[in-house]
Amino acid sequence: DARVTQTPRHKVTEMGQEVTMRCQPILGHNTVFWYRQTMMQGLELLAYFRNRAPLDDSGMPKDRFSAEMPDATLATLKIQPSEPRDSAVYFCASGLVRGRAAFFGQGTRLTVV
Amino acid sequence: AQTVTQSQPEMSVQEAETVTLSCTYDTSENNYYLFWYKQPPSRQMILVIRQEAYKQQNATENRFSVNFQKAAKSFSLKISDSQLGDTAMYFCAFLHNDMRFGAGTRLTVKP
Numbered sequence: 001d002a003r004v005t006q007t008p009r010h011k012v013t014e015m016g017q018e019v020t021m022r023c024q025p026i027l028g029h030n031t032v033f034w035y036r037q038t039m040m041q042g043l044e045l046l047a048y049f050r051n052r053a054p055l056d057d058s059g060m061p062k063d064r065f066s067a068e069m070p071d072a073t074l075a076t077l078k079i080q081p082s083e084p085r086d087s088a089v090y091f092c093a094s095g096l097v098r099g100r101a102a103f104f105g106q107g108t109r110l111t112v113v
Numbered sequence: 114a115q116t117v118t119q120s121q122p123e124m125s126v127q128e129a130e131t132v133t134l135s136c137t138y139d140t141s142e143n144n145y146y147l148f149w150y151k152q153p154p155s156r157q158m159i160l161v162i163r164q165e166a167y168k169q170q171n172a173t174e175n176r177f178s179v180n181f182q183k184a185a186k187s188f189s190l191k192i193s194d195s196q197l198g199d200t201a202m203y204f205c206a207f208l209h210n211d212m213r214f215g216a217g218t219r220l221t222v223k224p
Binding site: 056100 | 148150156158208210211212217
């Protein structure tokens with residue numbers, strides 16, 4: 001049963017701490033998206049990769065957010081230092097080029113206190 | 114950048130009836146893909162249906178169908194024989210290189 005796996009599912013951290021969220025895309029998918037979902041902003045695209053290369057990360061606050069794909073089976077989203085306004089659900093999605101669809105992980109609910 | 118607009122923040126429908134959710138988008142591209150995703154309270158994003166822009170035929174998936182009007186840049190979702198389990202947020206999405214979402218429509222199916 002192919003699925004996108006995100007860890008952790010929930011994270012509560014104190015302001016100023018580093019947070020790392022991980023995503024294992026579906027095997028064979030070459031495109032990975034990171035989204036942030038909040039009530040106010042909806043689903044915001046933070047960054048996306050194709051064949052592990054970052055194509056667009058203009059949606060990310062560059063001073064504190066970073067996204068990487070160290071290999072084809074792992075994508076990471078890091079926040080350092082975290083702030084209360086970063087509290088949201090972060091989704092990873094993977095797909096194939098030219099749009100068969102993007103399949104979503106279950107999300108990481110981040111709470112920064 | 115492409116934009117996706119869902120003008121109906123909330124809708125409701127009686128069980129077993131039909132409801133249509135609206136979506137419009139703005140793009141200068143000719144080849145792209147459109148999707149409807151469902152997000153129930155579990156927050157899992159579930160793909161409902163997809164449409165390829167170069168196909169004129171409207172996509173259907175069981176009780177779900179779309180009305181794709183390329184010239185009008187419109188992509189509505191019709192849910193027939195609505196069921197209580199259809200209660201969820203519905204998001205329209207546009208994919209060319211990146212994938213952008215509308216703000217969502219909260220659909221409630223009433224018994």
